[in-house]
Amino acid sequence: MAGLTAAALLALLVTQAVSATPVRVRTPYEVKESHFVPRGWKKLDRAPENHVIDLQIGVKQGNFAALEKQLYEVSDPSHERYGQHLSAEDVRELVKPSDESLSLVHEWLDAHGIAPSAYSSAKDWIKVSLPVDAVERLLDTEYHTYEHADGTRVVRAPRWSLPRNLHGHIDTVQPTTSFFRARANKYDYIDAPVSVSSSYVAPSDETLCKVCNVSSVTPECFETLYGTKGYKVQAAGENQIAFANYLGEHPIRTDLEKFLAKYRPEGISQARDFEQLVLQGGPGDYPLTPGELARSTSKEANLDVQAIAGINWETPIVSYSTGGSPPFDPSKSTPVNTNEPYLDWVNFLLDLDSIPQVISTSYSDDEQTVPRAYAERVCAQFAAVGARGTSLLFASGDDGVGADGACVSNDGTNSTRFLAGFPPSCPYVTAVGATMEFEPEVVAYRPASAGHGAYTSGGGFSNYFPTPRYQRAEVAAYVEGLGDAKYDGLYNASGRAYPDVAAQGLYFAYFWNGTEGVISGTSASTPLLSGIVSLVNDARLAAGRPPLGWLNPWLYSEGYKGLSDVTSGSAHGCGVEGFPAVEGWDPVTGLGTPNFPALVKLAGGRFHGN
Incomplete structure (x- = not known):
């Protein structure tokens, strides 16, 4: 460095200190997580250095074990604390990180000259907005642009590192290794003729036969089939039901108005009154643009709101439209939320002092696209919502045990495996499968046809989460009945098994862009069943009882007596x-x-008729 002035030498040293990797750490960096790139994605170029990432750091929660214990207690009808759901502050106290964890994480960020841009309410998530080159130094990794077969591009790093002393204090950092793509579990056959099984037999019950058309199923059929007809809502001022939207979806009020005018005219005011909330730059409350029409945007959102309002039009409805996972645009360097949106949405919920008592979500992806640590943390967030007294219902998927031709493991062995879905594989949510026909109901199934893949109710066993205690007996009995020879090695018999319940999911009548059509999927079953659960809550609230909250312990111990068993069909x-x-x-x-009516009685509510 001969010839440099003192001032120049000082400037050079400062520059080197800022750019060093790492700047100052207590211990050397070691790989924290690696994850194979899923099938369907290919690596392109190094990510642009100035592309800004909203990085979310999941700090280890302080006492999740205590939260889980209390969640079971308040959700188990045999426990003395049943129904005594936790407050927002109670939950935050249980999950907030230890002072040591927060201190070490802040020390690490400070050493890199990084100041957090936001925190979750419990400070168990820290957000920093940084250009790619800074994130690469922070995590000792390299980001590349990856392209999916459908043209979507994201910036990801299949492995990342932390100083060794932080490994026990940080659970996950995203977006890094996750290729999770929330997709709607809907099958839209608007361009294909309705296909009715040759074995279909019309209901012998005259009332049911009169109102249920297998090729276009309406709210009048649902209320007759499931017994909500005549029920009068009693606690609308205390009760809410919500649904989540992603991927640019937002419900269209004019379509809901047309749907209600035809099928539920007494509830038409709901088209004007339901609340639409926008999170993380999601789409607002506006008519579809020409581009959205060309992409068939909001068919899912319209299905969700219409399925709920058709069965439960008197209870206030809330719509969440969350931005996230957009196509990557390398020409933009402004902050872009490329995180999977579930985390932003659930953290938003946990920041609220009051949460709707039932929330329906119709989006999921293959579990193996989500790194285990990230799936576990998102699942833990769902547990926190359940502890607050909210029932979270997720669609179980539309590909049975896995889409044909895609049943390959993502562990480097490329072995044949059934594909579990996430979030339905999370044990703290209620997963909803699909049925069709009426007397009896059978597994929803539509075989593949020209230009359309097969559709069948999804289900399976998690490879991440063990069988929870509330379903151990049922799962063990099913696996034993299946036998060792049947699909041995294709699924994890000791995993969390799903779905938990089911409802109609084929050829729902609905409106989109002013026109009536039909649409299918567990995306239909989930909001329909959510609407019915919300009515059970209404009956409980009117009787002076708390909402059901996390449903599963109640369903497997008592609620199943109010369900009609489905014994025909399979998850193709x-x-x-x-x-x-x-x-x-x-x-x-x-x-x-x-x-x-049976569910209301079991739940301790009162059926109040017109």
Whole structure:
């Protein structure tokens, strides 16, 4: 460095200190997480250095074990604390990180000259907005642009590192290794003729036969089939039901108005009154643009709001439209939220002092696209919502045990495996499968046809989460009945099994862009069942009881008595018939479909008729 002035030498040293990797750490960096790039993605170029990432750091929660213990207690009808749900502050106290964890994480960020841009309410998530080159230094990694077969591009790093002393204090950092793509579980056959099975037999019940048309199923059919007809809402001022939207989806009020005018005219005011909330730059409350029309945007959102309002039009409805996971645009360097949006949405909920008592979500992806640590943390956030007294219902998927031709593991072995879905594989949510026909109901299934893949109710066993205690007996009985030879090695018999329940999911009548059509999927079953659960809550609230909250312990111990078992059909997929429906619980339709009057009685509510 001969010849440099003192001032120049000082400037050079400062520059080197700022750019050093790492700047100052207590211990050397070691790889914290690696994750194989899923099938369907290919690596392109190094990510642009100035592309800004909203990085979310999941700090280890202080006492999740205590939260889980209390969640079970307040959700178990045999426990003395049943229904005594936790407050927002109670939950935050249980999950907030230790002072040591926060101190070490802040020390690490300070050493890199990084100041957090935001915190979750419990400070268990820290957000920093940084250009790619700074994130690469922070995590000792390299980001590349990856492109999916459908043209979507994201910036990801299949491995990342932390100083060794932080490994026990940080659970996950995203976006790094996750290729999770929340997709709607809907099958839209607007361009294909309705296909009715040759074995279909019309209901012998005259009332049911009169109102249920298998090729276009309407709210009048649902209320007759499931027994909500005549029920009068009693606690609308205390009760709410919500649904989540992603990928640019937002419900269209004029379409809901047309739907209600035809099928539920007494509830038409709901088209004007339901609340639309926008999170993380999601779409607002506006008519579809020409581009959105060309992409068939909001078919899912319209289905969700119409399925809920058709069965439960008197209870206030809330819509969440969350931005996130947009196509990557390398020409932009402004902060772009490329995180999977579930985390932003659930953290938003946990920041609220009051949460709707039932929330329906119709989006999921293959579990193996989500790194285990990230899935576990998002699942823990769902547990926190459940502890607050909210029922979270997720669609179980539309590909049975896995889409044909895609049933390959993502562990480097490329072995044939059934594909579990996430979030339905999270044990703290209630997963909803799909049925069709009416007397009896059977597993929803539509075989592949020209230009359209097969559709069948999704179900299976998690490879991340063990079988929870509330369903151990049911799962063990099913696996034993299936036998060792049946699909041995294709699924994890000791995993969390789903779905938990089911409802109609084929050929729902709905409106989109001013025109009526039909749409199918567990995306239909989930908001329909959510609407019915919300009515059960209404009956409980009117009787002076708290809402049901996390449903699963109640469903498996008592609620199943208010469900109609589905015993015919199977979860086609992966080139095989898949798991069959049987007497009792099965990983296709769960414990069965709702019998509303029976559920109300079991839940301690009162059926209040018109």
